Amino acid sequence: MFDQDITQHGSASRKRGGLQFDCHKIAGGYAVGEALVADNDSICFYLVDPRTGIVIEKNHELEGQSIARKVLIFPGGKGSSVVQLDGLYQLSLYGNAPKAMVIRHPETVLVASAIIMEVPLVDRLADTFYKAVKSGDQVEVNASQGIITLVKR
Amino acid sequence: MLLTREEQSMLEGKYGEGMATAMKVLVAIGESFDAPRMVEITRAHVALSNQEADLWFVEKLVSGGARCVVSPTVNPGFNLEYFEKVSHISDKDTDVIKRTRKAYQTIGATLTYNCTPYLEKNIPRFGEYTAFSESSATPYINSVYGARTNREAAQSALCAAVTGRTPYYGYLIDENRKGEVLVEVEADLKDDFDYNMLGYCVPEKTGVTVPVFTGIPKDVTPEALMNLGAQLNTAGAVAMYHIVGVTPEAQTLEDAFHGETPKGRVSIANRDLQSMKEIHSAATGKIDFALFGCPHFTIRQVEQIAGLITGKELKAELWICTSSLTRTLAERMGFLQDIESAGGHIVDDTCIDQPCWHHLYGKKGVTDSPKCAYYTKRRNMEFVLRNVEECIEAVLRGEV
Numbered sequence: 001m002f003d004q005d006i007t008q009h010g011s012a013s014r015k016r017g018g019l020q021f022d023c024h025k026i027a028g029g030y031a032v033g034e035a036l037v038a039d040n041d042s043i044c045f046y047l048v049d050p051r052t053g054i055v056i057e058k059n060h061e062l063e064g065q066s067i068a069r070k071v072l073i074f075p076g077g078k079g080s081s082v083v084q085l086d087g088l089y090q091l092s093l094y095g096n097a098p099k100a101m102v103i104r105h106p107e108t109v110l111v112a113s114a115i116i117m118e119v120p121l122v123d124r125l126a127d128t129f130y131k132a133v134k135s136g137d138q139v140e141v142n143a144s145q146g147i148i149t150l151v152k153r
Numbered sequence: 154m155l156l157t158r159e160e161q162s163m164l165e166g167k168y169g170e171g172m173a174t175a176m177k178v179l180v181a182i183g184e185s186f187d188a189p190r191m192v193e194i195t196r197a198h199v200a201l202s203n204q205e206a207d208l209w210f211v212e213k214l215v216s217g218g219a220r221c222v223v224s225p226t227v228n229p230g231f232n233l234e235y236f237e238k239v240s241h242i243s244d245k246d247t248d249v250i251k252r253t254r255k256a257y258q259t260i261g262a263t264l265t266y267n268c269t270p271y272l273e274k275n276i277p278r279f280g281e282y283t284a285f286s287e288s289s290a291t292p293y294i295n296s297v298y299g300a301r302t303n304r305e306a307a308q309s310a311l312c313a314a315v316t317g318r319t320p321y322y323g324y325l326i327d328e329n330r331k332g333e334v335l336v337e338v339e340a341d342l343k344d345d346f347d348y349n350m351l352g353y354c355v356p357e358k359t360g361v362t363v364p365v366f367t368g369i370p371k372d373v374t375p376e377a378l379m380n381l382g383a384q385l386n387t388a389g390a391v392a393m394y395h396i397v398g399v400t401p402e403a404q405t406l407e408d409a410f411h412g413e414t415p416k417g418r419v420s421i422a423n424r425d426l427q428s429m430k431e432i433h434s435a436a437t438g439k440i441d442f443a444l445f446g447c448p449h450f451t452i453r454q455v456e457q458i459a460g461l462i463t464g465k466e467l468k469a470e471l472w473i474c475t476s477s478l479t480r481t482l483a484e485r486m487g488f489l490q491d492i493e494s495a496g497g498h499i500v501d502d503t504c505i506d507q508p509c510w511h512h513l514y515g516k517k518g519v520t521d522s523p524k525c526a527y528y529t530k531r532r533n534m535e536f537v538l539r540n541v542e543e544c545i546e547a548v549l550r551g552e553v
Contacts, residue, residue: 024185025185026181026185027181027185042361042389042390046528046531047530047531056530056531057530058530059432076361076390077390078387078388078389078390080200080287080288080386080387080524080528081200081286081287081288081291081304081305081306081307081310082200082202082204082207082228082286082306082307083202083528084306085206085207085210085306085307085308086202086204086205086206086207088206089204089205089206089209090205090206105361106185106186107304107361107390107392108182108186108303108304108305108306108309108323109286109304109305109306109309109390111182111185111186111306112178112182112305112306112308112309113306113308115178115181115182115185116178116210116308
């Protein structure tokens, strides 16, 4: 049951006007939405206001921006072993959870939370994806099939 | 992922829906980390949090008939009976804590309500496979004891306790336990508080990695190691570290790096600790309270505070969170009476990030724990970070 067919540095190809990238499924599912990119800072979903989706963590590169219903592209999760699930759960109650998540560094707390909350989560994107994607682009995440399609704004 | 016949039966629902859900979560985690199989665990610690999501998930397992194969110790929610006496607890909060207690009791947890299980009640041996959630617990048992756990979510640890299994990946595997970045500590480590600052400033310099420390003395206290791990994990999801000459997998620098060359090298000076304190501390001035015990205070820390305030009168509230065992010891040893006579509280079975603290929302306090200051932002509590002695001076004067 290994995902042998998905390589660590998947290639990009052009399809239907969008750039297509291979990725590795962590939590399955499908979503389309607007990209929001955090290049450097890990995210703790507990320090996001569930009523608005706005990041309240001081000095965070997304501080003051809303992650609600975005395709969130960020390095990975941080924070204690309980807060990620509750953060995502509360965001979901208000309809403000991210539509999908794309990360570089999977760790168990975020992985378990995404699986339990059924938020599509993928990793192992090629560097070309990170060079291409900007906040505001449209991103289609087919986590179950391991494919991301990027349409530039 | 290759499952045994027994594990396949769990997944397929032979032991009920709750067990099947737990196994399904573990298989999904295992597959995302390319784990080849499951291993049996002998211990678990679940970071019960008494939050809505925590309750939702444990009740879901319980209603599916799940019972733990390996009884886990659990984190604190809050001590309802204590806070009912000194404050008002809403019907909703009362309902949630009662249901949380009931659900964890039914699923078969060991109800310790304490976040430092590695100091009492759940102490693993070297090399033991476990599933420990709780940010101070994971690095402590990996690093200080050489037991093996991944950085579990509360829920993945609960699934492991229910099934008695965890996927074989990450820090369960020798190769992944090797040190990656050398951290040369040049700062003076004067007290346990300095280890809080050290833990908080390292991940920013090293990223998520296994740091190898030099410059930490052999007589480092359990409290200092508790602080170091808690803050490494809070600031940067660091689940294990080595200290050369101190921790069991790092008798030498070579041991720590498995004979390889470090990927990076950083040094930590006094000014790094100082700037961490300044960045994460609220402005000084009048304070309303001091809050200690994130992670839960040990008897030694309680003794230190009793010594500092005996016979004095506090100008601000003083709260110390600890385990029921430590509170009992404090009572037997006279520290509880000393602290209560000065106007302070020792409350057991309680976490700093709980709704029982609503009377402190919107107020400013002092604490020695950056983790406490970080997680209570959502409760609109503000903290000035100081060492224990300076915090006590602050509550005696009502300002800092």
